[in-house]
Amino acid sequence: MLIGSPNCGKTLLFNRLTGLAQKVANFPGITVELASGRMSDLPDTVLVDYPGTYSLHPLSGDEQVAVDEFRRGLDDPAVSHVVCVVDVTRLEKSLYLTLQVIRLARMRGKHVVIAANMMDVLAGHGIEIDLAALAAELDAPIVPISARTGNGIADLIQHLRVDPSVAPLESAGGALEIVPDVLMQQAAHRLARRYGPRGDVLVRTQNRLDAFFLHSWTGGLAFFLIMYLLFQSIFTGSAPVMDAVESSLGAIAGWLVPLFGPGMVADFTSDALFSGVGAFLVFVPQIFVLTLVVGLLEDTGYMARAALICHRPLKLFGLTGRSFIPMLSGVACAIPGVYAARSIESPKSRRLTYMAIPLMPCSARLPVYTLLIAAFIPSTTLLGGLVGAQGLAMVSIYFFGLVLGLVVAGLAARRTAQTVADVPFVLEMPPYRMPALKPLVQRAFQRCKHFVTKAGGVILSVTIVVWVLGYFPNGGTDLGSSWLAAIGRVIEPLFAPIGLDWRFGVAILTSFLAREVFVGTLGTIFGIQFAEENMVPLVENIHASGLGLASGVALLVFFSIALMCVSTLVILARESGSWRLPIKMFIAYGLAGYIGAVLAYQFVSLLTGA
């Protein structure tokens, strides 16, 4: 078992000892990850990594689960050793937990080894500390290591080779149990003062960089530049890979589908498997790039600074500084945004962030907005040619989504303020560090794997249902006479208040799979192939269908509010631990979108006299 305080380099040590072969288990309901992996040098030994904690007194629900799991692990007879990782540059924050772990582990008859990490940082500053004396005071072996350079790791492994059947000498336990926590805390402070490194040499560089990154001007500029680069990387960095995935899937489909010959199997493979499931696989590179870049910002230490900068404005809406990156990610795609919300400690703020993310103007809405704006907003210019009406409409709808997300979070915060306990904003500012790329890439791969395996099954099921409804009873020859169209006609009265006929109703129905499907479905209904790539014929058909500006604006409002993305719902359910929140959001945002669309239709109709 591996335990330690936050930012003590525990994960890096875990990766070193296991050779990156970690397995991540996600606990339902909360965001606690226990990683486990077989040790490279001791293949019979499995190492379990527990989330970083300041003590064994849990404050939040997440910490409660982490501590409960740790205690359960100590009761497991298969567990022989506890490795407690200590950051030697900041002993004061590690020793209280260390004393608690020593007490608890010995009461359960487990060996404790203390890994004194970050010795390389001390050596770099020419600082020495008396670990032998500290080990004598703690009555536990301390192994000086550097998880970063690998120094001392062999010694640590040597300590773990001890025969697990041999009980530790201090396993009597009884007397240790009665040491009050207050005395233990005082002992930790005394030891930290006596053995910890002195002077401010360790934080001098950090303070200098903070003075730049958190300065009103330079900090603000750096913040916007870094966020711009993050945003660019999500869109442009992943675009070539997304295109490659798309064309590869197209090529495979082009080779595979003809092998089946004409018929239902070929239609299913082409339309349900490759078009439906393929559309969600295209987002994998985006998730990979985002996880990588966000991980890079976390590991360099900048993320904590970004959270600090954004905390004050976001707090007005019940959110926290840590909500910023998930919401920003949501502008590209809600799924990586929901994943990024894991870093939010406060359950209340995390829930509010989940609620705000799907309202961010994600990239899947872009093709829908592009089509509707091209179809309904005239390509005229305003303010003497300075501003294009279509561009202004696009900016407005993006701004509408961003503001709406914050407002919804703010309103929900007022409702939940009395019922949900919150975690105050206390953030340890990690030192600036050069990140290690290998674990970052590993983490990004894991996140992609999680996305594909967890969301894939549900998305495939929904795709099949939509495909079957659209294919039968006429074998896919005419969508207009399919079961899907029949459903469209049944629900047509629902869309009448926004001036839409059954064809748009069907397109809205299918877009519950993913918003961009709206464009493809309309293309199919109007008999236009590759509607996503070339929207001009589709725009002409929409004009010919007699749809007016009021309906166009109503659709824009509907798509900017309604939560029409199966993948997001699935991931929200996985991350929040139940289907309650996503179902509530689906209904509430759907209703709000519909009511907003009806109001927009009536308002624009009144203005234009239509």
Add this chain to the structure above:
Amino acid sequence: MRSVEPQPSEQELPLWQLALGCRAIVTGFSEALSPAYRTRMSEMGFHPGETVSCVLRPALGAPRMYRVSNTVFSLDRDIAGAIRVRPE
């Protein structure tokens, strides 16, 4: 939280009011701060008798940064206002 806070003595002030670059000794916590958070702040190093210093006060009411030993924490007004200190 702040409305029920008793007035600190003349020498004491809330950590939030500590001037940039100044050092102070932690003297205690506001009654309004729950015992769980008091424990957590103590665990992090903000325990009575410990020296803290204000290393950064970003503009516009953003959380401020305080150093305890070799660790720097960012605390917002709610929590920094509930820690009492006596300037050195």
